[in-house]
Amino acid sequence: MAREAIYQQSNPDPGGDPPEDGPPSEKGVADGGEEPDRGPDPDVTLRPQRMAEMVGQQDVIERLRIAIDAAQVRGEPLGHILFDGPPGLGKTTFATVIPSEMKTTVQMANGAGLKAPRDLLPYLTNVSRGSVLFIDEIHRVPRAIEEYLYTAMEDFRIDIVLGEGVNARTLNLSLEPFTLIGATTRAGMLTAPLRDRFQIREHLGWYTRKELAEIVLRNSKKLNIDVDPTSAGVIADRSRSTPRLANNRLLWVRDYAQSKTKGNVEASVCEAALDMIGIDHLGLDKQDRNYLDTLMRVFLGGPAGLDAIAHTMNVSSDTLEDEVEPFLLRSELLVRTRRGRLATPKAFEHMKRPMPDRPL
Numbered sequence: 573m574a575r576e577a578i579y580q581q582s583n584p585d586p587g588g589d590p591p592e593d594g595p596p597s598e599k600g601v602a603d604g605g606e607e608p609d610r611g612p613d614p615d616v617t618l619r620p621q622r623m624a625e626m627v628g629q630q631d632v633i634e635r636l637r638i639a640i641d642a643a644q645v646r647g648e649p650l651g652h653i654l655f656d657g658p659p660g661l662g663k664t665t666f667a668t669v670i671p672s673e674m675k676t677t678v679q680m681a682n683g684a685g686l687k688a689p690r691d692l693l694p695y696l697t698n699v700s701r702g703s704v705l706f707i708d709e710i711h712r713v714p715r716a717i718e719e720y721l722y723t724a725m726e727d728f729r730i731d732i733v734l735g736e737g738v739n740a741r742t743l744n745l746s747l748e749p750f751t752l753i754g755a756t757t758r759a760g761m762l763t764a765p766l767r768d769r770f771q772i773r774e775h776l777g778w779y780t781r782k783e784l785a786e787i788v789l790r791n792s793k794k795l796n797i798d799v800d801p802t803s804a805g806v807i808a809d810r811s812r813s814t815p816r817l818a819n820n821r822l823l824w825v826r827d828y829a830q831s832k833t834k835g836n837v838e839a840s841v842c843e844a845a846l847d848m849i850g851i852d853h854l855g856l857d858k859q860d861r862n863y864l865d866t867l868m869r870v871f872l873g874g875p876a877g878l879d880a881i882a883h884t885m886n887v888s889s890d891t892l893e894d895e896v897e898p899f900l901l902r903s904e905l906l907v908r909t910r911r912g913r914l915a916t917p918k919a920f921e922h923m924k925r926p927m928p929d930r931p932l
């Protein structure tokens with residue numbers, strides 16, 4: 573997400589790494605999720621606190637409500653849940669609203685921060701009956717730790733070997749029954765044994781224009797700015813079907829309006845604000861357009877190899893493949909063929925360039 577430079581840097585995901593050496597964070601959310609020590613981070617202000625405040629993902633919400641109701645009726649912890657999907661679609665949000673619906677506490681961990689089995693211990697020994705342990709980026713949990721999660725999840729028990737050689741001893745710990753919520757952008761990287769230990773698996777998909785506009789309207793109220801539905805539509809159109817980007821765009825529009833138009837936000841102001849940071853009406857940014865421009869100008873629209881395009885643009889092919897191409901492919905501006913990358917007629921139209929004569 574490095575490309576989303578404008579507000580991304582100032583809005584670190586609060587579901588990120590736990591402190592390296594400190595104790596795991598624990599947050600009581602039974603009271604509705606007061607977050608006194610997090611400061612005025614707009615990402616936190618805008619993040620829904622309850623399931624009812626969430627927009628879209630209604631099928632996911634309906635299934636989760638059933639699971640939560642049933643667990644509460646039985647007086648048992650909720651089954652383990654895995655969320656997967658692209659960045660910014662609500663995985664961390666779900667992981668924070670679920671404990672608040674269950675009126676329980678949540679500990680936040682990050683797969684990248686768990687390096688050795690002992691790193692898991694403070695989290696597991698801290699779980700209370702029915703509480704939630706959230707592991708973000710769970711695909712980054714090393715294999716050696718993953719094996720401890722198997723028994724923790726299935727039997728609420730861990731057998732951990734401490735020390736080495738003759739001094740090695742096994743510690744058998746029984747745990748309070750808890751709920752593990754895992755989040756990943758790379759479900760395919762999870763091993764089958766880990767994946768199968770989640771009773772509930774939910775994939776989060778892209779948001780519609782209507783849903784994004786609704787998010788923008790709701791959040792404009794939280795930010796005390798007056799945004800009309802047409803302006804919300806402009807922001808939604810340029811947000812790549814992603815709530816986090818809709819929020820970031822809205823925050824930029826707010827700054828722009830406060831500085832340039834005395835706080836007046838209307839559709840033309842939204843357009844000017846987003847044009848200024850290079851985001852066009854399809855949601856493409858400068859690098860996306862640069863990619864299409866190179867493909868059309870230098871390679872006549874392709875087919876061209878990824879490496880060739882990357883060399884010409886002087887960026888790494890990984891960056892193009894991971895950060896630029898997915899949205900262009902999804903927007904049907906680009907296709908990947910066996911012979912290389914090919915710009916579509918829609919891309920030529922968008923870039924206002926004539927289509928070359930070529931066999932498609």
Ligand SMILES: Nc1ncnc2c1ncn2[C@@H]1O[C@H](COP(=O)(O)OP(=O)(O)OP(=O)(O)O)[C@@H](O)[C@H]1O
Pocket residue numbers: 585587615616618619620625626627628629657658659660661662663664665666755757787815816819
């Ligand atoms: N369903 C929703 N309704 C309203 N706002 C949402 C919804 N989903 C996400 N958001 C907003 O988008 C922001 C980003 O969502 P979130 O942090 O949950 O994404 P994520 O899937 O965890 O992303 P990542 O993979 O980068 O960690 C949230 O702060 C929240 O304000």
Ligand SMILES: [Mg+2]
Pocket residue numbers: 585587663664665708755
């Ligand atoms: Mg997250």
